[in-house]
Amino acid sequence: MIVETERFTALLLAAVGLSHVLQPKGWQRFFQTLYAWGAPGAFTNGLLSLFPGALIVAFHGHLWSGWGTLVTVIGWGQLTKGVLHLASPAHSRRSMRLVKEHESAKFAYVGIVMLCLAALIYGASFRTL
Numbered sequence: 001m002i003v004e005t006e007r008f009t010a011l012l013l014a015a016v017g018l019s020h021v022l023q024p025k026g027w028q029r030f031f032q033t034l035y036a037w038g039a040p041g042a043f044t045n046g047l048l049s050l051f052p053g054a055l056i057v058a059f060h061g062h063l064w065s066g067w068g069t070l071v072t073v074i075g076w077g078q079l080t081k082g083v084l085h086l087a088s089p090a091h092s093r094r095s096m097r098l099v100k101e102h103e104s105a106k107f108a109y110v111g112i113v114m115l116c117l118a119a120l121i122y123g124a125s126f127r128t129l
Contacts, residue, residue, distance in 0.1 A: 001059045001060075002059070002060060002063065002068065003125050004059070005055070005056055005059040005060040005071065006060065006067075006068065006071050006121055006122075006124065006125040007121075007122060007125050008052075008055065008056070009052075009056055009060075009071045009074060009075070009118075009121055010117075010118045010119075010121040010122035010125065011118070011122075012052055012118075013074075013114045013115070013117050013118035013121070014114070014115060014118035014119075014122075016111075016114055017110075017111040017112070017113070017114025017115040017117075017118060018111065018115065019111070020107045020108060020110055020111025020114060021108050021111035021112060021115065022111075024104040024105060024106075024107035024108040024111070025104045027104070027107040028099055028101070028103070028104040028107060031045075031096045031099045032096070032099055034096055035093055035096040035097055035099070038089070038093070039089040041092075041093070041096070042085055042086075042089035042090075042092035042093055042096075043085070043086060043089065045085050045092050045096065046081070046082045046083070046084070046085030046086035046092060047082065047086070048082075049078045049079070049081040049082035049085065050078070050079065050081075050082025050083065050086065051082070052075075052078055053075050053076070053077070053078025053079030053080070053081070053082050054079055054082070055075075056071060056072075056074060056075025056078065056079075057072075057075040057076055057079050060072055060075055061075055061076060066124075066127075067120070067121070067124035067127065068124075070117070070120070070121060070124075071121055074117075
């Protein structure tokens with residue numbers, strides 16, 4: 001199940017990363033909309049991190065050596081982010097408020113990082129075969 005979780009993480013990062021690169025203004029508007037929704041937007045934001053984070057941690061959260069560490073850190077980070085945003089909507093809204101109208105290019109940069117991480121994790125997932 002370890003290799004499958006790594007590939008799940010890589011595919012998730014690739015899909016979201018590609019979307020960030022191709023649709024940065026859409027992501028900007030998405031987070032501005034979530035901010036405008038108040039607490040329900042904060043909960044939505046939290047759930048978007050909680051579900052993949054929980055899956056990664058459930059199947060990969062104990063590996064702390066080699067390339068697997070990267071997936072473990074991503075999983076625990078997403079799980080922590082999800083819980084924090086669900087438990088503290090005010091914190092979530094503060095972070096979403098930082099999304100500015102003229103700064104959508106930041107989403108594209110983050111997308112490039114996600115795509116690079118996806119390639120590294122996917123390639124490393126073949127090490128055990």
